[in-house]
Amino acid sequence: MEQRLLRSGQLAKMAGVSTDLLRHYERIGVLPAAIRAPNGYRLYPPQSAKRVCTVRSSVAIGFSLAELSRIFAMRDRGGIPCHKVRALAEEKLHLVEQSLKELEALRRHMCETLRLWDQRLAEAGRGRRAELLESLTEIPGKRKAAASSFKKGFRK
């Protein structure tokens, strides 16, 4: 049975990640600490591959490693974090939708900006300054958040 244990490089290749990342996941607590061979090498049980994939998928939809760590820890204590997990995911969905709105607004603003700039460039002619950036302050575009909520609050 012991032959089925994986060394870090093997697991990394299977999961499509770097060995650095495996160690990082272990540090954070989203991947259980592997047992060690006599020489100190990590030996992972095969199901670690699934765990790594789970972590990656979860991160991809917005879970932070810290959240995942808490969730797995709750499970290990016999808890049932499903309710919490669902709630978190829904929260993240709302953030994504909020970001989509902001990003769409930004896209419109940028399109409008380019349109105005081309106008200005045509009017200014060659070798003339068009002061494009300055004209930004004249465009009604709300220079507020601009998709910042996505970059800031996507994870927490």
Next chain:
Amino acid sequence: MEQRLLRSGQLAKMAGVSTDLLRHYERIGVLPAAIRAPNGYRLYPPQSAKRVCTVRSSVAIGFSLAELSRIFAMRDRGGIPCHKVRALAEEKLHLVEQSLKELEALRRHMCETLRLWDQRLAEAGRGRRAELLESLTEIPGKRKAAASSFKKGFRK
């Protein structure tokens, strides 16, 4: 005429930013170094307010401070960076559009995920583990980039 000069706090209030940010902008080179009063206080010409607003607007649509610094420097050397500015903005628009696509895909993936989870939760019943996160690896959702291009490459 000298009465029209602004101290950092005044300019900051006018532009709606912190004095820390003004100093930062000066360091980076997007805000010309202010002259100094005999006591060492910065004294800004009134047009600095416009400059600060320009920087903020530019940052809001994706320009990095480093890019802006280059652009303003080019101008100061008598250059005409309008062409470059337009090209940069268009590039940023493409990034935003790319991000929108990814984010929209992520939204769909998350909606689908929640739907499946609710199904699983109903099947599992109360007090049962539903292994929600694990089920992520079974969903066809491309766990690829997931709007990463926005977070990574928005500025450069």
Next chain:
DNA sequence: ATCGACCCTGGAATGGGTTCCAGGGTCAAG
């Protein structure tokens, strides 16, 4: 004289997943 409001400096912190690094072992094949 003292209080509060303002200003100065440069460097560090923030966030957070991921990568990179130096300095050092293990082991099998050639």
Next chain:
DNA sequence: CTTGACCCTGGAACCCATTCCAGGGTCGAT
């Protein structure tokens, strides 16, 4: 015995706009 592939460690670097900090001046008003 050497080469090369693999593994170990903990801490730093990355990105980058913005904020925070400590330690220290300046100034007008009470």
